Amino acid sequence: MTRISRRKFLAGATLGVGGLVTGTGAATAGRPQRHVVGTRTAAATRAAERAATTVHHTLDFGGIGQAVAGVFSAAAITNLRRRPDVRYVEVDAPVHAIGQTVPWGVDRVDAEVAHASGETGSGANLAIIDTGIDSDHPDLVGNLGDGVAFVTARGRYAQPWDDDDGHGTHCAGIADAVDDSNGVVGVAGGTTLHAVKVLDKRGSGYTSDVAAGIEYVADQGWDVGSMSLGASAGTQTLQDACTYAANLGTLLVAAAGNSGGAVEYPATYDTVVAVSATDENDRLPNWSCRGPAVDLAAPGVDIYSTYAGGGYATLSGTSMACPHVSGAAAMLMATGQTASQARSTLTSSAEDVGLSSNEQGAGLLDVATAFGLDSSDDLSVDTTAPSAPSNLSTSGVTDTSVDLAWDASTSKDVDHYQVYVDGSAGPTTAVTSITVSGLSAGTSYTFTVTAVDGAGNESGASNAVTVTTTGTSAGNAAPTGTITGVTEIDDPSPHATFDVAWTASDVDGNLSTVTLTLTDDTTSGTREATSSTAVGGSSASGTTSLKAHKDEGTGHSYTVQLTVTDGSGSTGGDSTTTTEDGQ
Amino acid sequence: MVLAGRLDATLTNDGVEFSFTVTNAGDDPVLLAFDSGFLAEFVVSDGEREVWRWSDGRLFTQVRSSETLEPGGSLTRDATWPDPTPGAYEAVATLQSATADAEARTDVVV
Numbered sequence: 023m024t025r026i027s028r029r030k031f032l033a034g035a036t037l038g039v040g041g042l043v044t045g046t047g048a049a050t051a052g053r054p055q056r057h058v059v060g061t062r063t064a065a066a067t068r069a070a071e072r073a074a075t076t077v078h079h080t081l082d083f084g085g086i087g088q089a090v091a092g093v094f095s096a097a098a099i100t101n102l103r104r105r106p107d108v109r110y111v112e113v114d115a116p117v118h119a120i121g122q123t124v125p126w127g128v129d130r131v132d133a134e135v136a137h138a139s140g141e142t143g144s145g146a147n148l149a150i151i152d153t154g155i156d157s158d159h160p161d162l163v164g165n166l167g168d169g170v171a172f173v174t175a176r177g178r179y180a181q182p183w184d185d186d187d188g189h190g191t192h193c194a195g196i197a198d199a200v201d202d203s204n205g206v207v208g209v210a211g212g213t214t215l216h217a218v219k220v221l222d223k224r225g226s227g228y229t230s231d232v233a234a235g236i237e238y239v240a241d242q243g244w245d246v247g248s249m250s251l252g253a254s255a256g257t258q259t260l261q262d263a264c265t266y267a268a269n270l271g272t273l274l275v276a277a278a279g280n281s282g283g284a285v286e287y288p289a290t291y292d293t294v295v296a297v298s299a300t301d302e303n304d305r306l307p308n309w310s311c312r313g314p315a316v317d318l319a320a321p322g323v324d325i326y327s328t329y330a331g332g333g334y335a336t337l338s339g340t341s342m343a344c345p346h347v348s349g350a351a352a353m354l355m356a357t358g359q360t361a362s363q364a365r366s367t368l369t370s371s372a373e374d375v376g377l378s379s380n381e382q383g384a385g386l387l388d389v390a391t392a393f394g395l396d397s398s399d400d401l402s403v404d405t406t407a408p409s410a411p412s413n414l415s416t417s418g419v420t421d422t423s424v425d426l427a428w429d430a431s432t433s434k435d436v437d438h439y440q441v442y443v444d445g446s447a448g449p450t451t452a453v454t455s456i457t458v459s460g461l462s463a464g465t466s467y468t469f470t471v472t473a474v475d476g477a478g479n480e481s482g483a484s485n486a487v488t489v490t491t492t493g494t495s496a497g498n499a500a501p502t503g504t505i506t507g508v509t510e511i512d513d514p515s516p517h518a519t520f521d522v523a524w525t526a527s528d529v530d531g532n533l534s535t536v537t538l539t540l541t542d543d544t545t546s547g548t549r550e551a552t553s554s555t556a557v558g559g560s561s562a563s564g565t566t567s568l569k570a571h572k573d574e575g576t577g578h579s580y581t582v583q584l585t586v587t588d589g590s591g592s593t594g595g596d597s598t599t600t601t602e603d604g605q
Numbered sequence: 606m607v608l609a610g611r612l613d614a615t616l617t618n619d620g621v622e623f624s625f626t627v628t629n630a631g632d633d634p635v636l637l638a639f640d641s642g643f644l645a646e647f648v649v650s651d652g653e654r655e656v657w658r659w660s661d662g663r664l665f666t667q668v669r670s671s672e673t674l675e676p677g678g679s680l681t682r683d684a685t686w687p688d689p690t691p692g693a694y695e696a697v698a699t700l701q702s703a704t705a706d707a708e709a710r711t712d713v714v715v
Contacts, residue, residue, distance in 0.1 A: 221664070225641075250667055280667050
């Protein structure tokens, strides 16, 4: 029989070697130490396993040989070193991760946003109903509470509920790896973890053992039971156990299943929160189960977490999605929410990632939103433009305004609509109609509308609509004006009085004002008089009297300025000079 | 057939212990991918009806895994049929991989 080691078997399980440093491993005299015994034969491997006080792993390197990692007494080390089929004996140097990794799933559900606000699930009790939990994993021990074994770990383990597979340790780390400076951080990070071992080292177990584990969790009054397990058929015992736990106020969360078909058991029960899996692009992998029983989606592809033997691994499955939700549920129940309140909060706060309800249930787990926090720093940046609005039409048209209405974009994430007037950005609105005002009379305008989402992505333009405002156009042509004559009036007053004859015209028919000024050039530009006359239409003429006070008989010279203004503020005009006649 | 299956049955005090070994008999590596912790099924029938199915009443880890079997390499899964009723039976073991098929049969007399 060919021996298949666990590590070799979990292909795709990237053990966490990157970013690790080896400790100096200072020897402590007298105390049994962790050693690795490299062997050449199966007999030597068995001898090493027997000699060990505790076996942590047996590694199979194929043609190279095998290696047994464990705790050995000094005498055992001496004896093993004498065997010709032992290749080496070395101290098992501890490795430490440099800094703490935030796995993508924890980031995607914005659990770290909740951590920053002090939400860690501290005070709640979360049971991992699985293959056990590595009882001395440095990234879990700080959160470990109790353990119970309905199936006893096979091998030499410190606890009967120790993890002889690795799966339960992985799930425990996803939900609740300690938030410290090492390894990974879990969704909760500070809730109390309990190991409920119901599955064997090959990753399977009887439904009766699982049911017993569920009953135990409920009887302890623990808040959440996380079940990264399933099968295509359930049993009455399993269903009854789930109902019992729900009645006692324990929230059960389970993996939807990996068969790609309908949601499996126990996840499909109403008393259990069923979790489907998503990848880093918020897509549902084809193997994730789906259907109306799905309650929530959570990250489940290439999830990095703790693994048995003190290490780390990257695994995929709805098994990995489930504990994301379990950790979040524990965080909510730590704040005093009941199981049903936590379930309701999780579903109402879930993020719609555009999958069907059969795929995502209420949506992707969103821990930050569940705590009323801003989750806008979502890992995935939305670069998808919404669909364009359609059927743009006009209704009311006046000389200065146009009413527009359109059919909404079919995209769900539209933030507002942007109106374009002759290609330039105009007003915006959150609804599907608007009155564009401040327009000019008798003028043709072309309107389009785009949809803009919350991330600022803008759709293509709607259909274009061209409409002409009522009334007469103000036009753009400047008016003109001409001074047709300046005559000094001889009168008995002490003032010099000039009659200025003028004409004004505007091709747009929008004359507004004629202004005449009289400036004394001899006295360096003294403004002697200003007179304005309201005019209209396309042409006007008149005579305006301008008076230079007490200038009679001075012989000063003057400038007469004619300014014609139209309705749109454009000007034109004329000027001339004249001289007081000295009389 | 690239994958060769072999099913051994041994009567013990615990019942009938099955050992199902799948060996890559070909010249190229074979990828075995699994959707869950359910890697192999064991079914016993008395010639007319099924009398025992290993996966009945079992739950499995919902984690995906895979292994590449090199030429000559093998994978073994064990199962125990508890409390069998005396009689003559046929046992069938089937690999539960989406990427490769393997099956083996054996007669069992209890």
